[in-house]
Amino acid sequence: MTILNRRQRNIARAGGRAAVLVFFVTFLAFPFYWMLITTFKTTNDLHDTSHNPYLFNDPPTLEHLRVLFEDTQFVQWLLNTGFVGLAVVAITLLLAVPAGYALARMTGAWGQTLGIAIFLTYLVPPTILFIPFARIIAVLGLQDSLWSLVLVYPSFTVPFCTWLLMGFFKAIPRDLEDAAMMDGLSRFGAFVRVVMPVSVSGILTAIIFAFTLVTQEFVYGVTFITSSSSYTVSVGVPTFLVRGDVYFWGSMMAACLIASVPIAIIYNLFVDRFVAGFTVGAVK
């Protein structure tokens, strides 16, 4: 056995790291690469098993995109998602911003306990609540209506965003408000006029998360909505485009790619804050 010198060890370690990263990037990103290739291949090329699937055996085509935008309700689904997303974001901010601030400033054990209790409700999954909700929504006459989603989605965005905002407000020094209160503002006035303006990045993070959580939701959507014109993207593509025996793989992959990549990129910018929310208390 030879004793490796420092340089050789460093090279070996860099090589090992590169191998690990190549393996995982391939595993994790491959489906998206595959969606991209599929989107631009002709149906004939996709369905000829003698063709090498990694290559464009026929020239690339925009036909699948045309079908998706002209012959399906994809655009409607995008609009629905945007509408529900904006409405849920508005409700979430209205409820979570004041609550987060109160939790951050409450003294004693109560603030901490309530904060954790609210966060734990985020962990109650849709798959426990969707059965009673199916009937509640029917009683309210909201089946097939986007308003059913607007009503129910804050049940997971509010707990998560309250928790997230609590962390943000805690990081803002109390002195700032105390100074403003010395100048004659009430506690609430200091919150609105002094704390909120310096919390723009925290509130923006809450907006992004509320919106992305809405775009990712599937269980309630598939439970409450049955007519295809009221689907959101994450429900419409898997349920409507898959129905029947004919799979429009090209258009489906295009739909998946178009709907997921922008969300992924925006989310990615904020993911560290998301993780901080998950690990508050466990990482110092």
Add this chain to the structure above:
Amino acid sequence: MMRAPGPSALRPVPRGLFSRIADNETLLWPALLAPAILYIVLLVGLPFLLSLYYSVSDVTVASRAVNFVGLENFRRIVESATFWTALRNSVIFTIVSQFFVVVFANILAVALSADFRGKWLVRLLILLPWVAPISLGAIGWLWIYDSIYSIINWTARAVGILGPNDWPIWLGQPVLAMASIIIVQIWRIVPLATVIILAGLSSIPNDINDAAAMDGAGFWRRTFQITFPLVMPITLVAVLFGVIFTFTDMIVVFVLTRGGPYDQTQVLATWAFFTGIQGGDLAGGAAVSLFLFPVLVAVAILFLNVARRTEVT
């Protein structure tokens, strides 16, 4: 929208009910918290209680009156073979996928903890499965597992792993289908676990490692005796979230197999959906979905323990 006024520009507050609340912290905090708590109680607490009630009733989608039937639904459930299949599958699905998630995420997090060029791009690509809507990601896998055009089969045959007569139908045979589902769940959770563990790794002070290296501890010894014990609590947090997002998930199974072939890949969540929503038997569905609850409680208790322990230190 908001001006940042100088102190002298601030108007004195008019006195009234509002201003009394606005200035009194014992009134203000409850007033600010009440709307959020009310919403959560009405839209999480109330449905949950209803779910408990439905599980001991005969409610259906169409029924007007709801009658108490005791444990009848649970008796029906435990007599159905599909329930036991679903329970077994949920447990296998969760344990196997989370085992691989822990191993993979730790390896990947260590590899990502160093600085190198193009790291942001690698991170973006690695995070894709978690940040993209899972129902759409699962559709991508449906195409990858396709019975005729599977890219996996084509590639395996091209490199000689599969013989000319082998052509596995990934989602068509029970064991293969279960494995396929587990692979997709690993694919989806590894990114989340990785970034959580990465956050834990970056909180380990460098000087601990440096001091150990100075004392002659090698890479492996430092990894096993310093890094691993220190990332254990954060790995536990990653596992807790992974377990919840896996055990209670129905999307991956729903999109890939609809529980098939012959209900062999049903999990509790999909079985609750097919019973309660598609079958219209809300009472039965509620009873099935309540079997998710014990795991949820266990995870919540563990999570609270982790939170408390780190608070003390």
